[in-house]
Amino acid sequence: MSNTEISVLENITQILGYRPDFFGCDLRDMKQLEEIFEKYDFDGVVHFAGLKSPRESCDRANEYFDNNITWSLKLFACMEKYGVMKIIFSSSAAIYSTQGMHKKGLDENADIWNTNHPYGSTKLILENILWDLAKFSWFQVISFRYFNPIWAHTSWLLWENPVWIPNNLFPYIMKVASGDLDYISVFGNDYNTHDGTGIRDYIDVNDLVRGHILWYEYFDTIGQNVACFEVFNLWTWLWISVIEAITSVSNVLWKDISYVFEDRRLGDLAEVYCNPMRAKNILWWTSKVTLDESIKNTLYYHKISA
Ligand code: WQD
Numbered sequence: 001m002s003n004t005e006i007s008v009l010e011n012i013t014q015i016l017g018y019r020p021d022f023f024g025c026d027l028r029d030m031k032q033l034e035e036i037f038e039k040y041d042f043d044g045v046v047h048f049a050g051l052k053s054p055r056e057s058c059d060r061a062n063e064y065f066d067n068n069i070t071w072s073l074k075l076f077a078c079m080e081k082y083g084v085m086k087i088i089f090s091s092s093a094a095i096y097s098t099q100g101m102h103k104k105g106l107d108e109n110a111d112i113w114n115t116n117h118p119y120g121s122t123k124l125i126l127e128n129i130l131w132d133l134a135k136f137s138w139f140q141v142i143s144f145r146y147f148n149p150i151w152a153h154t155s156w157l158l159w160e161n162p163v164w165i166p167n168n169l170f171p172y173i174m175k176v177a178s179g180d181l182d183y184i185s186v187f188g189n190d191y192n193t194h195d196g197t198g199i200r201d202y203i204d205v206n207d208l209v210r211g212h213i214l215w216y217e218y219f220d221t222i223g224q225n226v227a228c229f230e231v232f233n234l235w236t237w238l239w240i241s242v243i244e245a246i247t248s249v250s251n252v253l254w255k256d257i258s259y260v261f262e263d264r265r266l267g268d269l270a271e272v273y274c275n276p277m278r279a280k281n282i283l284w285w286t287s288k289v290t291l292d293e294s295i296k297n298t299l300y301y302h303k304i305s306a
Pocket of ligand 1: 052053091092093094146147148149167169184185186187188197198200242265
């Protein structure tokens, strides 16, 4: 809850048609965690919690290690104690190093030993820990390496709405489009890319959610009491630069979006995009939502008319 509001729960209730059980539990609080595991007969865990800004992690490395790693260990210990072995873990494309970049995009075997910032390191270390838990404690692990998740739920009830000024590109562009902010800073125009600005693979959050549900069902195909550790890139194969992102929003809204070029941002890479073939071959999952649809889904929240 460090970067959201409890009111979100009401909107989730509206979507589901019932109020899900909710505990404002700090993962440091082992006692409360155990009480929750005691109360329910969980089938598995989907572990999304964590700090997630590459730039911020460069200034607050220890806090990232503590928050993302130490507290996750408590969760894993609790799972083992209560015999809950399935886990879907939110890993990151941030664990890949630049050396792995090539024309077909990063596949799951790309080099992961040279992370660019503490955030990426936390995800890499957690993947290693989960690997060992699969090998020695019979955990069933699916680790998703997200690229750049964006946008809003199609119900128009949930959207990316950070309490603070957004760090990420698309929420920031929308703040400029809605008039809340005057312009966007483009961090670096001297990268070795076609227009000099950073390239990323942006994935719509609805595709991401569909992927999680599908992959959770994948556990059934491997059966009980069989250890497993699988990693998948979550992908679109839609790779765009910062300038192309700004232009896309501008074209959908028929609005000029002001930007200025600034120095490169600490911890940033020129290009991060993935090769989707493993997920496609094994799970027959592909992204469906187009960038224009994603942009339109979010207009309502930003009180913009196209
Ligand atoms: C995208 C591009 C910036 C803001 C994200 C997540 C991270 C991880 C990896 C899952 C870069 C440029 C941005 C701005 C800009 N995902 N930019 N002006 O850093 O790729 O990281 O993906 O684990 O959690 O945060 O995403 O949206 O911040 O940046 O020019 O005001 O946009 O330099 O090239 P990033 P981002």
